[in-house]
Amino acid sequence: MKIALFGYGKMGKMIERLAVERGHEIVAKIDVGNEALDFSKMDVAIDFSTPDAAYENIKSCIDNNVPVISGTTGWLSKFDTIVDYCEENEGAFIYASNFSLGVNIFFELNAYLAKMMKNLSQYKVSLEEIHHTQKLDAPSGTAITLAEGIIAHTDYNGWKLDEPGDDQIGISAKRIGDTPGTHTVDYTSSVDSIEIKHTAHNRKGFALGAVIAAEWILGKTGVFTMKDVLNLG
Numbered sequence: 001m002k003i004a005l006f007g008y009g010k011m012g013k014m015i016e017r018l019a020v021e022r023g024h025e026i027v028a029k030i031d032v033g034n035e036a037l038d039f040s041k042m043d044v045a046i047d048f049s050t051p052d053a054a055y056e057n058i059k060s061c062i063d064n065n066v067p068v069i070s071g072t073t074g075w076l077s078k079f080d081t082i083v084d085y086c087e088e089n090e091g092a093f094i095y096a097s098n099f100s101l102g103v104n105i106f107f108e109l110n111a112y113l114a115k116m117m118k119n120l121s122q123y124k125v126s127l128e129e130i131h132h133t134q135k136l137d138a139p140s141g142t143a144i145t146l147a148e149g150i151i152a153h154t155d156y157n158g159w160k161l162d163e164p165g166d167d168q169i170g171i172s173a174k175r176i177g178d179t180p181g182t183h184t185v186d187y188t189s190s191v192d193s194i195e196i197k198h199t200a201h202n203r204k205g206f207a208l209g210a211v212i213a214a215e216w217i218l219g220k221t222g223v224f225t226m227k228d229v230l231n232l233g
Ligand SMILES: NC(=O)c1ccc[n+]([C@@H]2O[C@H](COP(=O)([O-])OP(=O)(O)OC[C@H]3O[C@@H](n4cnc5c(N)ncnc54)[C@H](O)[C@@H]3O)[C@@H](O)[C@H]2O)c1
Pocket: 006, 007, 008, 009, 010, 011, 012, 030, 031, 032, 033, 034, 048, 049, 050, 051, 053, 057, 070, 071, 072, 073, 074, 096, 097, 098, 099, 100, 206, 207
């Protein structure tokens, strides 16, 4: 498979390594713009760029009939626009706030726990995410997905960084060293706490999930999620 990388930073480089190990060829490494690209050489594009760049990168792939996988976070105000654009133009697109298998299992666990906690008003939920100091966005895309997973199954009415209202889920975002990504969901009452936690040990899990998504999307049309790719419940 001929892969174009949009974004050749920490993730782009890790994806290159794993893609080559799996027998794929990297045909483009785009790190500052996409003016003179030959889209006809690409079977699929993988975008791990920046919050400011992701939308245009994804749109240009759809315009050129190249299936696109995006893991870039921090641009979700334009997500619905891209979904509509992809569907109108019969493109192929997958976004995931987190491509790792472990986190996608964690998302399912989070939804299951939220359903059980729905009527237990003595427990207040909160989220904590810890990432490296170079991260541009906060809270992390993964923390937002976790919050949305809880909101879908409970009476919480949104999320807020740091100081939530009574009906909001509080998210605390910490930036420490080179932490690849740690997420904790905590339900606390006056007598006890229940915690679930995912800890990434490195970036390989994110990169492998993105390459697997790129392999999976070939030949398909539509907007998909990692739940489709991994066939999770
Ligand atoms: N979904 C996931 O599983 C997952 C995992 C890790 C990181 N991420 C996200 O992926 C993104 C990239 O993470 P990273 O750690 O590689 O960051 P990084 O800063 O190391 O790399 C981003 C690269 O994008 C480049 N860039 C800037 N403008 C560009 C443009 N117009 N087109 C293409 N590239 C451009 C930058 O020069 C930089 O090299 C971030 O949004 C991060 O939150 C997602």
